[in-house]
Every structure is written in structure tokens, then in C-alpha cells.
Amino acid sequence: MEQNSRLEAASLTPGTVRPGGRTAKVRAAVLEATQEALIEGGFHALNLDRVAARAGVGKTTVYRRWGSAAGLVADLLRDMAEQSVPAADTGSLEGDLLANARLVHRTLTDPRMGPVFQAVIAAAACDEECARALNGFYATRIRAWAPCVERAAGRGDVPVGTDAGEVVRAVSAPLYYRFAVSREPLHEADAVRAAAVAVTAAKAGSFTRN
Amino acid sequence: MEQNSRLEAASLTPGTVRPGGRTAKVRAAVLEATQEALIEGGFHALNLDRVAARAGVGKTTVYRRWGSAAGLVADLLRDMAEQSVPAADTGSLEGDLLANARLVHRTLTDPRMGPVFQAVIAAAACDEECARALNGFYATRIRAWAPCVERAAGRGDVPVGTDAGEVVRAVSAPLYYRFAVSREPLHEADAVRAAAVAVTAAKAGSFTRN
DNA sequence: TTCCAAACGGGAATTCTGTTCCATTAGATG
DNA sequence: CATCTAATGGAACAGAATTCCCGTTTGGAA
Numbered sequence: 001m002e003q004n005s006r007l008e009a010a011s012l013t014p015g016t017v018r019p020g021g022r023t024a025k026v027r028a029a030v031l032e033a034t035q036e037a038l039i040e041g042g043f044h045a046l047n048l049d050r051v052a053a054r055a056g057v058g059k060t061t062v063y064r065r066w067g068s069a070a071g072l073v074a075d076l077l078r079d080m081a082e083q084s085v086p087a088a089d090t091g092s093l094e095g096d097l098l099a100n101a102r103l104v105h106r107t108l109t110d111p112r113m114g115p116v117f118q119a120v121i122a123a124a125a126c127d128e129e130c131a132r133a134l135n136g137f138y139a140t141r142i143r144a145w146a147p148c149v150e151r152a153a154g155r156g157d158v159p160v161g162t163d164a165g166e167v168v169r170a171v172s173a174p175l176y177y178r179f180a181v182s183r184e185p186l187h188e189a190d191a192v193r194a195a196a197v198a199v200t201a202a203k204a205g206s207f208t209r210n
Numbered sequence: 211m212e213q214n215s216r217l218e219a220a221s222l223t224p225g226t227v228r229p230g231g232r233t234a235k236v237r238a239a240v241l242e243a244t245q246e247a248l249i250e251g252g253f254h255a256l257n258l259d260r261v262a263a264r265a266g267v268g269k270t271t272v273y274r275r276w277g278s279a280a281g282l283v284a285d286l287l288r289d290m291a292e293q294s295v296p297a298a299d300t301g302s303l304e305g306d307l308l309a310n311a312r313l314v315h316r317t318l319t320d321p322r323m324g325p326v327f328q329a330v331i332a333a334a335a336c337d338e339e340c341a342r343a344l345n346g347f348y349a350t351r352i353r354a355w356a357p358c359v360e361r362a363a364g365r366g367d368v369p370v371g372t373d374a375g376e377v378v379r380a381v382s383a384p385l386y387y388r389f390a391v392s393r394e395p396l397h398e399a400d401a402v403r404a405a406a407v408a409v410t411a412a413k414a415g416s417f418t419r420n
Numbered sequence: 421t422t423c424c425a426a427a428c429g430g431g432a433a434t435t436c437t438g439t440t441c442c443a444t445t446a447g448a449t450g
Numbered sequence: 451c452a453t454c455t456a457a458t459g460g461a462a463c464a465g466a467a468t469t470c471c472c473g474t475t476t477g478g479a480a
Binding site: 042043044045069070118119121122123124125126127131132134135138139142166169170172173174176177178180181182183184193196197200201204206207 | 252253254255279280328329331332333334335336337341342344345348349352376379380382383384386387388390391392393394403406407410411414416417
């Protein structure tokens, strides 16, 4: 019985019974190689065979543990979600949301991070598991930045009942829209405007619940 | 010389020398089949072979004229950009932007159009030609809706110098952000809020140029 | 109406992607 | 430190995607 369950666990998700040492090294190398491949060729060009070669790992291992291009990206997203970046606390809603807008702008225009985000958005559009992973990634980020708005509500800068998450989303949305949807170039001014619009609307009570 | 240029044109872009009759029928059938395939399986599962079969067309033709999955989507996008939908004119900025927000919401949640937009966003993230085509599609839509904001400026509802395009983008952005980036469910309330936020910020002058 | 070549279509040949088998390596447990 | 087996890696294999070849159809100009 006990032996059976161990066998079952192993056959279902390789890499979970012996997570230490080699297995962890392999995962790190594969995710690193995946990210490099996404930067160079995007999601469509992601190839398990080449990822394995670049990671210096047998391709059988990659096929067994991740199964598909989408599986690789989903795992990369889970890895990315764990690396938290601290939210700002400048003392004013304007300052905090501007810091957020600049961070998003800097990330999306970064020559390495930009292509990675293009790729994970594409992967999420192609695969349900990736979509859930991407959703989790942003849920984490939104939760991390919501306190900025809650502090502003505490100071009386925005109405009580303001949906903090919605305000945070409103800052990112115009930047991601240009980046992934309308495919227009992103400028610093877009980040400044996004923050300003969110602050104005929040103070006017456009984000209150109900 | 003349014969040479004709030959060259034919070898470069099949379907441009004799665009009438059969060629046009084949294109229509292939783009229709492409859309159906995207609805069913998304961009990642788009297969030139199956598209050809579904369109009732030789697969050689599809490979020759479109070359790749990205080529098919890019042409589909050019076709979609040509089909214009008229913008609203309700007499108020609130009414016009709410109509726009509802239209976007309805489109993205439509069981057929939703998957198509997921697919073209994914394709644009994978391929430069698709990215340009998608950019052209939204440039057309934004241009079509900008007059709503310009009329509001004429009425004195928003400051002179308000960037009409930016206001229109601001309405779509939160909806597309949920749809394609954070992958959260879209509700009617999101559309209403998006329109309200854009109106509030526009009236406050957050979208003025310079 | 006639003619020419653009565009198409079917099938073979090729290339590339993904899968399976089995021997080898190395965590974990006592 | 000995043992057991999870996890890995190389190689052969199977299957799908793409290209090539060449005959057929058809749009459009004379």
C-alpha cells in the first residue's frame, strides 16, 4: 500500500519524490534555458529538444517532467511568481502608483524581460495551465501593491470602499494594452499618465465597490 | 523586362497578379477556415494542413501563399481591419464611451470572437508581421472612435488639447488587461467602470497633451 | 474565342518534432 | 557505507509537418 502510493506519486509527477540535489539543479538549468529561448525566439519557437540541449540535460528528462512547451512556461511562471519584488511606500498615493507604473514600464521595455512577458502572454493564450499560472502571478503582484491604496484610504486621500486591486490594475492596464494588444511603443510618458489617471479616478471615487 | 517584373511579382507574392475569381475564393475559404481553427484550438494548434483540408483547398496552395501559421493570422487580421464597425454617437461622452466599453466587453466575451482575439494576441507575441497587422487593426478602431472625444471637446465637456486616442485606449485597456494579461473573468461591471474612469480622468484633464 | 502563364492540387520525398526503451547515475533511508 | 529505486541520458523509433515535383485548371489579355 505504502509502496504503491510512492510509486504512484513518482509516475504522476517526476521530480517530487526526490526534490533535492540533482533534480533541483536540473530544474534550475531547464528554466534558465527556457527563459533564454523565449527571449531569443518567443513562445512559438520554444522547442523542448533545444531547451534540453541548452540546459545540458537529456531531452527525455524535459519531456518527462514538463511534457510540452506550455508546461515549461507554466513552471517558469510559478518560479517567477515566487520571486517577490517589494512594493513602494513613498507616503503618497501619487508617489506609490507612479513607482508602480515606472516599474511596469521598466520591466516591459527591458530587452530581456520584455520578450519574456510577450512569451508568457502568448503561452497563456494558447494553454489553460499557463493561463492559470499567469493569473496567479498577477494576483500575487496586485496583492503586493494593494496596501498602497489601502493606506491612502486610511489617510482619507481616496474614499472608503475604494477597490484597491482595481486601482492597481488600472495603473498597469494601459501599459500592458500598448505592449501586448495594440502593439504600440511604450514611452515614459505613458507610465506617468497611467499613474495620474488612476489617482484622479480613485480620488473621484470611480473605483468604489458596489 | 516587363515579362521579368511580372515573373518576379508572381514568384514573390502568389495571388497578386490574378486576384480575381478563383484566387479570391480560395483566400476567403482559407481565412474562414483559419478563424474556425483558431476558435477551436487557438494559435498554437493552428495547422496549415488542417486549414487547407477544412477550406477544401490544396495544402500546397496554403503553404505557398501564406507560408506559416503566423502568415495566416496576419492576413486574417488585415481582413478583419477592413470590416469597419461604426462608432456610437449618443450625444454625451459618457454614453459614447460606455457604448464602446460594452462593445469591447461583448466582443471579448463572445464565444466565437473571444478565442479569435486570444489567438491573434498570441500570434502577435510570436511574430513581427502579426504584431504589425494587429497594430494596424487597433489603429483603425481607435481612429474610428476618437471623434466621440473630439465632439466632447467641442462641447466643452473635456479640456481642449485632450488626446482623443488616449481616452479611447483608456476604455479598452482594463478590459484587455483582464482578458489577455491577468486572465481574470470579465464582467459587465468592468466595462461600466472602465468607461466611468476614462470619463472622470478626461474631464479632469489627465489626458491633455504636453 | 484563343492562348499563355498564374494559380491550384495530389502525392512522394524529406525534414523535423516528439516518444519510448533501457542502461546508468545518484538521492534518500536505515 | 550499503542498498534501493527515483531520476536521468543516449539512442533508436514513430509520426507529423513541410517541401518538392509535376500535371491540371482557369483568369485575363489579345
